[in-house]
Amino acid sequence: MSACLLPPLSVWQTPEMLVEIETAWSLSGYLLVCFSAGYFIHDTVDIVVSGQARASWEYLVHHVMAMGAFISGIFWSRFVGGGVLTLLVEVSNIFLTIRMMMKINNAQDLLLYKINKYVNLVMYFxxxxxxxxYLTYFFMQYVGQRSLGSFLLGILLMLDIMILIYFSRLLRSDFCPERVTSPQHKDKFLTE
Incomplete structure (x- = not known):
């Protein structure tokens, strides 16, 4: 849970990361990007070794894209600010995790679940x-001038698609539950 608060803390410590996405650098931001890349490597290896690659292919694709994006910050100290901004998603994971735990326990009728689904929507946005x-807009402006920017834009566009798919699944599940009746995915919480 504390890892979810590190990206906003890093931005608060070095606010120029919001505007100097390519050049802003701080030790906390750099270490956060390094730690996150290590997590993605560890989780990828764990998924493959445990034989869950087929069921978790979406996570593997996401992890590979994230590792590719973090490499520029780790090895070239460029776009550390962009890496930290992408890690802001971890804040919304707090509410997504609460949602998932309540769904596992069949607690969708509780007031807390109903409140969380609206808070979750706001935090997701x-x-x-x-x-x-914001990052996509930034990289679209400078894509013609930077080869690394083009690479990172490609990753961002793929992540944009994944985030929008996850958002549509969340909306369908929490706000149009009568339409979600897919027995073939009953064990996947991404579809719920």
């Missing part, structure tokens, strides 16, 4: 959709 749109 503030910490997933808005930063992703």
């Amino acid at each position: 503030l910490f997933r959709l808005a930063p992703q749109a």
